[in-house]
């Protein structure tokens with residue numbers, strides 16, 4: 096039931112995106128929340144680079160270690176920032192897809208250990224980054240006095 100709800104939410108937001116100009120959805124954040132988001136983003140980029148670097152050396156343990164850091168455990172750290180409840184559902188779902196993608200990369204690198212499989216998973220996961228960047232931009236909310 097929950098899965099159906101999530102899927103239909105995703106379908107609804109995808110069809111909404113099809114009609115929208117690029118980068119048109121605004122996420123309102125405070126200056127501090129924006130700094131927090133950017134910090135997470137930079138960690139994602141650094142981690143994705145580290146995964147590729149390990150992959151190029153066929154170091155599947157390294158892939159597991161770096162991907163593990165970007166998985167769902169990262170979301171729990173971010174939730175401590177406590178602004179998730181004000182973010183759009185689709186924004187959160189896309190973020191979740193990224194973390195779940197890295198969970199799968201870590202798990203399969205350990206269990207299957209095939210670089211071409213990991214590479215496909217990485218390409219699919221990075222697609223979520225691209226989709227979110229193409230859809231959202233941040234606007235800084237003035238703090239109430």
Ligand code: HEC
Nearest residue numbers: 129133136137139140186189190193223224227231232233
């Ligand atoms: C759910 C939406 C979303 C997802 C998913 C997402 N990003 Fe972002 N990212 C953003 C937004 C919004 C900004 C712009 C932040 C701003 O301008 O304050 C951003 C900015 C960035 C920046 C610039 C940070 C800076 O210091 O200015 C990098 C780098 C980045 N993202 C990397 C990634 C990577 C790599 C992934 C995937 C592994 C990813 N992002 C996934 C929403 C997302």
